[in-house]
Amino acid sequence: MISQNQLLSALLITYNEESNIREVLDNLAFADEIIVVDSFSIDKTFEIASTYKNVKIVQRSFDNFALQRNYTIDLASNSWILFIDADERLNTDLQQEIKTVISQDNAASAYFVARDFIFENKKLRFSGWQNDKIIRLFKKENASYNNNKIVHEKLIVNGKTGILKNKLTHYSYSNYEDYKQKMIFYGKLKAQEEFIKNTKPHFFHFYIRPAYQFLNQYLLRLGFLDGKKGVIICYLNALSVAVRFQELKKIRAN
The missing domain is CATH 3.90.550.10 (Spore Coat Polysaccharide Biosynthesis Protein SpsA; Chain A)
Incomplete structure (x- = not known):
């Protein structure tokens, strides 16, 4: 039993x-x-x-x-x-x-x-x-x-x-558009976390953070070895970071 x-x-x-x-x-x-x-x-x-x-x-x-x-x-x-x-x-x-x-x-x-x-x-x-x-x-x-x-x-x-x-x-990842929308959705939710932490976005968050996200995954985490797929995934994950801080800027402006 x-x-x-x-x-x-x-x-x-x-x-x-x-x-x-x-x-x-x-x-x-x-x-x-x-x-x-x-x-x-x-x-x-x-x-x-x-x-x-x-x-x-x-x-x-x-x-x-x-x-x-x-x-x-x-x-x-x-x-x-x-x-x-x-x-x-x-x-x-x-x-x-x-x-x-x-x-x-x-x-x-x-x-x-x-x-x-x-x-x-x-x-x-x-x-x-x-x-x-x-x-x-x-x-x-x-x-x-x-x-x-x-x-x-x-x-x-x-x-x-x-x-x-x-x-x-x-x-x-079933297709580009679905994964893109998922990353945008996650980015907007992460913006709420940043707002709770009282993050004040500026140049570093808008430009350096997304670039670092891409380069970290593409170079340091060997994304280039995945060919075109690696470029796509690393770009969309970096897009999520960019969306996070653009959305945070909007939240803080309201």
């Missing part, structure tokens, strides 16, 4: 994930509970997810990523949480590793998992993504997201952390 402490809740927050929602929910079918919190998608995300009998789906207006994730965690019935994004996938080896880990008496409080970044169906090997890892598996009672980090949210863990051997597959 499986202990309550060994049951797994798979969590997901969504907005307009019609292209991903079926595949990710099918991918999470090994979990004991699946919960989706949707930010009132205007596509068919909510309707599709609602057809899954093993999925609990609720809708909540989006304020920021940290608050949305913490709200979703509160809905979970089980101690172990697997929190992934709609564009991430777990292979069968990773699924089995997760089941094994959560059954161990000496399990850590949280686990990092490395990710392969997929650029239009091919793995991006450099451009800053070669060492990408993130906490995706953790105990509910030992972790929560920092509400002050409203984008690229940080999980605060009480206890030791480990790292899983198998990788997540991250299908973040």
